[in-house]
Amino acid sequence: MLGLHLTADLRGCPAQAPLMTDADALRRFCLRAVADAGLQAVGELFHPFPAPGGVTGMVLLAESHLAVHTWPELGAVTLDVYVCNRGADNGARAAALLATLEAAFTPAVVEHHRVRRGDPAA
Amino acid sequence: MLGLHLTADLRGCPAQAPLMTDADALRRFCLRAVADAGLQAVGELFHPFPAPGGVTGMVLLAESHLAVHTWPELGAVTLDVYVCNRGADNGARAAALLATLEAAFTPAVVEHHRVRRGDPAA
Numbered sequence: 001m002l003g004l005h006l007t008a009d010l011r012g013c014p015a016q017a018p019l020m021t022d023a024d025a026l027r028r029f030c031l032r033a034v035a036d037a038g039l040q041a042v043g044e045l046f047h048p049f050p051a052p053g054g055v056t057g058m059v060l061l062a063e064s065h066l067a068v069h070t071w072p073e074l075g076a077v078t079l080d081v082y083v084c085n086r087g088a089d090n091g092a093r094a095a096a097l098l099a100t101l102e103a104a105f106t107p108a109v110v111e112h113h114r115v116r117r118g119d120p121a122a
Numbered sequence: 123m124l125g126l127h128l129t130a131d132l133r134g135c136p137a138q139a140p141l142m143t144d145a146d147a148l149r150r151f152c153l154r155a156v157a158d159a160g161l162q163a164v165g166e167l168f169h170p171f172p173a174p175g176g177v178t179g180m181v182l183l184a185e186s187h188l189a190v191h192t193w194p195e196l197g198a199v200t201l202d203v204y205v206c207n208r209g210a211d212n213g214a215r216a217a218a219l220l221a222t223l224e225a226a227f228t229p230a231v232v233e234h235h236r237v238r239r240g241d242p243a244a
Contacts (some may be wrong), residue, residue, distance in 0.1 A: 003200065007127065009240040045167040047182050058180045058187060060169050065180060065189050069206070078125065078239060080204070084191070115235050117200060118131040 003064065003117035004091045005082040006098050012108025015072040019104055023048040023055045029104060030059050030066060037097035039063050039083070039090070063090050066097065070105075077105050082117070125186065125239035126213050127204040128220050134230025137194040141226055145170040145177045151226060152181055152188060159219035161185055161205070161212065185212050188219065192227075199227050204239070 018025045023046040034041050039061050046057035052073035059066040067080040081098045083090035102110060140147045145168040156163050161183050168179035174195035181188040189202040203220045205212035224232060 003131075005129065005202075007237065007239060009125075011240070042171075042178070043167050043169045045165050045180070045182060047165045049164075049184075056164070056182045056187065058167070058182060058189075060167060060178045060180060062171075064191055064200075065178065067180075067187050067189070067204070069186055071206075071208075076240060078186075078204075080127075080202075082189070082200075082202070084193075086193075111240065113237050113239070115129065115237065117129060117235070118133070118198060118233065 003082060003084040004094055005080065005115040005117050006094055007113045008079040008098055008102050009111040010077040010079070010102065010105050010107035010109070011075060013070075013075045013077050013105040015075055017105065020070045020072040020077070021048070021053040021055065023057065026055050026057050026068065026070070030057060030068060030101070033097055033100045034059055034061065034066060036100065037093045039093050039097060063093075068101065077107070084118075125204060125206040126216055127202065127237040127239050128216055129235040130201040130220055130224050131233040132199040132201070132224065132227050132229035132231070133197060135197045135199050135227040137197055139227065142192045142194040142199070143170070143175040143177065145179065148177050148179050148190065148192070152179060152190060152223070155219055155222045156181055156183065156188060158222065159215045161215050161219060185215075190223065199229070206240075
């Protein structure tokens with residue numbers, strides 16, 4: 001079983017954008033982005049924090065998971081897209097999903113990590 | 123904002139262990155392990171898949187998140203513990219939580235990754 005885990009850590013995101021503080025808007029955006037990327041959501045949970053009002057959200061995928069954390073007071077967002085590749089190579093779908101989410105937060109700076117997981121050769 | 127993301131990819135886990143297939147048992151175990159590690163759960167969602175019966179579970183933390191995926195048919199489990207370090211260094215708590223979860227699945231082999239996230243110096 002091989003998996004691909006992509007992370008993006010965003011800075012310089014406009015704090016007033018609805019996706020930074022509105023858990024329901026972020027939930028709807030994430031679910032649409034998951035579907036548009038050709039991945040399958042099997043559950044989701046989005047939690048708004050009290051002021052300054054960040055949001056933590058996760059979408060359980062048939063292919064593994066998506067996680068989003070926002071910190072409006074820092075203009076920061078972290079994104080995780082983790083897909084397993086049983087039956088199909090989901091790497092391109094994961095990259096497309098991450099790119100959609102990144103673009104929505106209009107960050108000034110993005111730091112990426114890419115981890116291959118569960119590699120029998122590792 | 124600095125964060126620490128720990129992953130563990132387990133192989134050789136006994137497939138008949140309840141934590142591999144019983145979503146509610148896995149949920150209870152994870153919530154207890156989170157509390158024992160000194161981290162704070164703010165929500166959780168565990169999803170059982172149809173036969174061969176893996177489970178995907180996530181715990182939203184005040185400090186970020188925990189994710190667990192099991193594949194009983196492969197004897198495989200993947201674990202993520204991601205903590206931000208605002209206000210306190212949660213690295214030791216994250217490591218303790220990961221160690222507790224790893225031990226519970228009694229894997230034959232574990233592959234670890236450790237990613238520092240949102241590092242202003244990166």
